[in-house]
Amino acid sequence: MPLQDVITRVQAEIRDVGIGINEADARTGLIAPILSALGWEGLARIRSEYSVDRGQMRWDYALLDSNGSPVGVIEAKAPREDLATHIDQPLTYAARKGVDFCVLTSGVLWWLYLPRERGDPAQRRFAAIDLRVDDVQEVTAILESCLRYEVLIGGAGEKHARGLLEALRLEQLVRSEIPRAWRRLLEGPNEMLVELVQEDVEAAIGERPAYEFVKSELSKIVVPRRTEATTERQGRTPTLAPLPVAPAPTTSQQTRQASSTSAGRPTGIRLKGEHRRVANTWNDALYQLAVLILQRHPSDFDRVLDWSGPNRPYVVLNKEDVPRTRRPKRIADSPYHLDMNWSSSGVKARVQELLRLFDYASADFEFEFD
Numbered sequence: 001m002p003l004q005d006v007i008t009r010v011q012a013e014i015r016d017v018g019i020g021i022n023e024a025d026a027r028t029g030l031i032a033p034i035l036s037a038l039g040w041e042g043l044a045r046i047r048s049e050y051s052v053d054r055g056q057m058r059w060d061y062a063l064l065d066s067n068g069s070p071v072g073v074i075e076a077k078a079p080r081e082d083l084a085t086h087i088d089q090p091l092t093y094a095a096r097k098g099v100d101f102c103v104l105t106s107g108v109l110w111w112l113y114l115p116r117e118r119g120d121p122a123q124r125r126f127a128a129i130d131l132r133v134d135d136v137q138e139v140t141a142i143l144e145s146c147l148r149y150e151v152l153i154g155g156a157g158e159k160h161a162r163g164l165l166e167a168l169r170l171e172q173l174v175r176s177e178i179p180r181a182w183r184r185l186l187e188g189p190n191e192m193l194v195e196l197v198q199e200d201v202e203a204a205i206g207e208r209p210a211y212e213f214v215k216s217e218l219s220k221i222v223v224p225r226r227t228e229a230t231t232e233r234q235g236r237t238p239t240l241a242p243l244p245v246a247p248a249p250t251t252s253q254q255t256r257q258a259s260s261t262s263a264g265r266p267t268g269i270r271l272k273g274e275h276r277r278v279a280n281t282w283n284d285a286l287y288q289l290a291v292l293i294l295q296r297h298p299s300d301f302d303r304v305l306d307w308s309g310p311n312r313p314y315v316v317l318n319k320e321d322v323p324r325t326r327r328p329k330r331i332a333d334s335p336y337h338l339d340m341n342w343s344s345s346g347v348k349a350r351v352q353e354l355l356r357l358f359d360y361a362s363a364d365f366e367f368e369f370d
Contacts, residue, residue, distance in 0.1 A: 030107025039149030
């Protein structure tokens with residue numbers, strides 16, 4: 001019977017009888033059928049109560065290669081038992097004996113380990129399956145790719161398991177880093193965060209505060225470190241201090257802001273009298289300027305690779321070096337890719353930087369509006 005059908009049948013057994021069965025019934029009704037469907041049947045391939053080190057350790061099941069040596073061990077428990085309390089000894093012996101795989105299972109839960117990896121048991125577990133809730137196709141895919149007889153003794157099972165473990169470790173690393181990244185954004189502050197605050201303040205009060213002013217004010221905000229204990233004591237979630245409001249702009253500032261915002265989006269750009277049409281977006285204005293400069297400076301355009309902000313380059317040769325959220329776009333038919341995710345103020349700042357990079361004055365360039 002195909003493994004997927006066996007798993008479906010085992011899931012039905014679990015629903016029917018629950019998890020109150022003993023270890024012997026779990027072995028017979030839940031574990032053995034799955035192992036058999038994976039090709040582990042016959043005494044040449046699988047042995048029960050396998051003795052290790054003259055009886056100092058007994059594995060409930062030993063999965064054997066063609067030479068009769070264990071390539072995998074399985075420790076079985078009753079469904080109601082806490083698996084976490086039973087993994088240390090079988091994992092230690094499996095690592096000592098050079099065994100590729102160790103499985104701890106109650107028939108309901110299946111925890112799969114690479115014993116020879118470093119770290120505590122949690123750091124060596126590459127998959128955790130719960131047959132009560134997990135999708136049958138996903139379960140089948142994991143077990144087929146790692147524990148089927150042919151793939152395990154051939155080495156492909158271990159290779160695939162290592163891939164799963166690396167992916168899991170990366171996911172855990174990213175998850176742990178996200179709160180730190182968020183705190184760095186708040187405590188920085190960095191360029192993107194400053195621009196977001198500028199836009200939000202402008203939307204709220206109709207005036208856009210200066211970049212350096214926002215940066216200075218954000219640096220004054222103390223971000224409380226929220227803990228569960230603090231929350232329980234206070235009975236509420238701590239809040240951030242309010243953002244100070246920027247001083248009202250002077251008449252000359254109001255005039256400059258009106259001239260830059262009332263016209264809307266640019267429809268063209270002009271560099272030293274040379275015109276290019278723009279697709280009515282600020283980001284395309286920056287892109288068209290980059291194309292113009294590429295055409296005017298083909299021999300030394302590679303200086304754009306030195307154009308960067310505090311946390312990232314703005315132009316790269318490999319677009320994979322720019323996060324997709326930054327919308328990298330190839331500059332004409334060149335190998336260079338431009339970061340294309342900016343607010344209007346961000347575009348204006350990048351334009352000035354790009355002009356300076358190629359020794360143009362601000363007066364050499366202008367946005368055009370219909």
